[in-house]
Amino acid sequence: MDKKYVATDFSKLLGTPGFSDTLLTNHFKLYQGYVTNTNTLLEKLDALLAEGKEKSPEYAEMQRRLGWEFNGMRLHEYYFANLGGTLPLNIKEPLFAAMAAEFGGFENWVRDFKAIGTMRGIGWVVLYRDLKSGRLLNLWINEHDVGHAAGAAPLLVMDVFEHAYLTDYQLDRAKYIDAFFAAIDWREVAKRFK
Numbered sequence: 001m002d003k004k005y006v007a008t009d010f011s012k013l014l015g016t017p018g019f020s021d022t023l024l025t026n027h028f029k030l031y032q033g034y035v036t037n038t039n040t041l042l043e044k045l046d047a048l049l050a051e052g053k054e055k056s057p058e059y060a061e062m063q064r065r066l067g068w069e070f071n072g073m074r075l076h077e078y079y080f081a082n083l084g085g086t087l088p089l090n091i092k093e094p095l096f097a098a099m100a101a102e103f104g105g106f107e108n109w110v111r112d113f114k115a116i117g118t119m120r121g122i123g124w125v126v127l128y129r130d131l132k133s134g135r136l137l138n139l140w141i142n143e144h145d146v147g148h149a150a151g152a153a154p155l156l157v158m159d160v161f162e163h164a165y166l167t168d169y170q171l172d173r174a175k176y177i178d179a180f181f182a183a184i185d186w187r188e189v190a191k192r193f194k
Helices: 021-050 057-081 096-101 108-117 174-183 186-193
Strands: 126-129 136-141 152-159
Touching: 021 057, 057 152, 096 108, 096 136, 096 186, 108 126, 108 136, 108 152, 108 174, 152 186
Parallel strands: none
Antiparallel strands: 126 136, 126 152
């Protein structure tokens, strides 16, 4: 059984309004690097374990790096998969009702999510569903491997590292966030909620 991760082809996103093909193509290459590095680290860790070197500094450092590479891979997959839409979230979707109830209205959720996205720093903004309580939470993730909500499922993921917008928007992150919101595939997000 081949245990290697394979990069998903997101080329269907080329031509998405608000995202140049140059930006997307570069972003896809970055994502593919995370997939490659995840596979490389897993192979090297398996080899070190087989050699009885699981207590070596090399093994420890590779384990620490694995979370960065793996989460970089997965977060980009969530991000690209929740792009490419053109329609707003259907007000009859259970997700819409949950967002309105949790944040005191859908527009309040939008304001909160966008406010987090415009904070200074690099990272991600993720709408999570706490699987234990059912609550919805907008959270800032500083690095791929730091700050995730344990036991929560990502519903909507927005990349706010500079590589996600600098090519098209320079330092105007707010314009990028507006373009992101115009391109959300709410069907995908609603599916994750269910």
